[in-house]
Amino acid sequence: MSNIPNLLPTNSLLDRRQVVATLLRDTAETPGGELLVVTGLGSTTYDAGAAGDRPLNFYLWGAMGGALMIGLGLAIARPERRVLVITGDGEMLMGMGALATVAAARRPNLSIAVLDNGQFGETGHQSSHTSLGADLAAMARACGWAQGEIVTDMPGVEALRLRLRNEVLFATVRISPDEVPRFLPPRDGANLTTRFRAALGVPPS
Amino acid sequence: MTALPWQDGVYAALKKAGVRQVGYVPDAGHSRLIEQAHADPEVTAVVLTTEEEGIAMAAGCHLGGSRAVLLMQSSGVGNCINMLSLPIHCRMPLLTLVTMRGEWGEFNPWQVPMGSATGPVLSAAGVHIRRAERADEVVDMVAASAQLAFDSAIPVAVLLSQRMIGAKVWVK
Numbered sequence: 178m179s180n181i182p183n184l185l186p187t188n189s190l191l192d193r194r195q196v197v198a199t200l201l202r203d204t205a206e207t208p209g210g211e212l213l214v215v216t217g218l219g220s221t222t223y224d225a226g227a228a229g230d231r232p233l234n235f236y237l238w239g240a241m242g243g244a245l246m247i248g249l250g251l252a253i254a255r256p257e258r259r260v261l262v263i264t265g266d267g268e269m270l271m272g273m274g275a276l277a278t279v280a281a282a283r284r285p286n287l288s289i290a291v292l293d294n295g296q297f298g299e300t301g302h303q304s305s306h307t308s309l310g311a312d313l314a315a316m317a318r319a320c321g322w323a324q325g326e327i328v329t330d331m332p333g334v335e336a337l338r339l340r341l342r343n344e345v346l347f348a349t350v351r352i353s354p355d356e357v358p359r360f361l362p363p364r365d366g367a368n369l370t371t372r373f374r375a376a377l378g379v380p381p382s
Numbered sequence: 383m384t385a386l387p388w389q390d391g392v393y394a395a396l397k398k399a400g401v402r403q404v405g406y407v408p409d410a411g412h413s414r415l416i417e418q419a420h421a422d423p424e425v426t427a428v429v430l431t432t433e434e435e436g437i438a439m440a441a442g443c444h445l446g447g448s449r450a451v452l453l454m455q456s457s458g459v460g461n462c463i464n465m466l467s468l469p470i471h472c473r474m475p476l477l478t479l480v481t482m483r484g485e486w487g488e489f490n491p492w493q494v495p496m497g498s499a500t501g502p503v504l505s506a507a508g509v510h511i512r513r514a515e516r517a518d519e520v521v522d523m524v525a526a527s528a529q530l531a532f533d534s535a536i537p538v539a540v541l542l543s544q545r546m547i548g549a550k551v552w553v554k
Contacts, residue, residue, distance in 0.1 A: 235445060237468075239464075240438065240464070240465055240467060242438075243434070243435075243437070243468060245438075246438035246442065247439070247441050247442035247445070249442060250403060250438070250439035250440060250442025250443035250444075250445070250446065251442035251443070251445050251446045252446075253403055253426045253439075253442075253448070254402070254443045254446025255447070272435070274431030274435060275431070275435055275438075281428075281429060282426075282428050366468075366471040366473070367473040369472065370444070370445065370474060373445050374444075374445060374447060377445075377447060379447035380447075382532075382533065
């Protein structure tokens, strides 16, 4: 596989844990109340847990390709709150139609950050499409997102923190493909669902 | 397309059950429901690129404390299988109305394999199935299925038979 060219910019050395910890700093500092967070199957779930487990993080441990659409259903259900989806390039690629669906749905309270290491890191670091020529931010714009941007440095990530909570934004964050220590947040889906709804004040059924 | 008499009743049943999000991949048999959802200020209708998006959207809707329905055709069921692990594992409701193809007066043979597999595949994935054969049973069946899905937090599919909907006319 080493003969496959890697087209990722080589200046992407951002540490994924530092990126997510920055994006999730001071989640109370969000219009409408505590930020609602959905993370995608794989490393972004671990990153968000490592940044500090909270009931308003909904971690996907499966359902690959579903993160952005879960965010949409949540954003429609709670228009007064802000929803942030954090996922990886592989998870986004699997649910790419959602870029068009979410753009067409025109919700003002939903943004997404895609941590892009150009690899399927969980499964042996096979190159993903984003290191083989696909540009997710450009795809988002082509699908109708008003803003689809690529961020490659920590000042940019720092600026994203509040932009993702105040604007409608698709952001690719180029991160280093280096492995980080494993962190495993809770994975029982029924419990994650119950605690999320309780934290939002949804009455138990 | 002319509305069939039961279609308005189905929409009313969905509203009464508290459905406020409608995700759909278009099908002629759902066209009346889709029109009504788009015209209803209390409901958000979302056109999907593929059916599994609607499974995920319904999950997010539940997390937010609201209720969704997914409208699709039997050919879309196959697209949903892995995503069904989301509502099943997370003990979330899912209500989907599936218009059947490939079973009654079907002209297009490409619809037959998935049409034949729809029920078994949904059952294998853990979805409860109801099947409406007659117009006089469909409204009650949708109402009862919505209650089952939302009150018991389980996935329920209502299959709307091709005989009831009417086979697509290819040569007019």
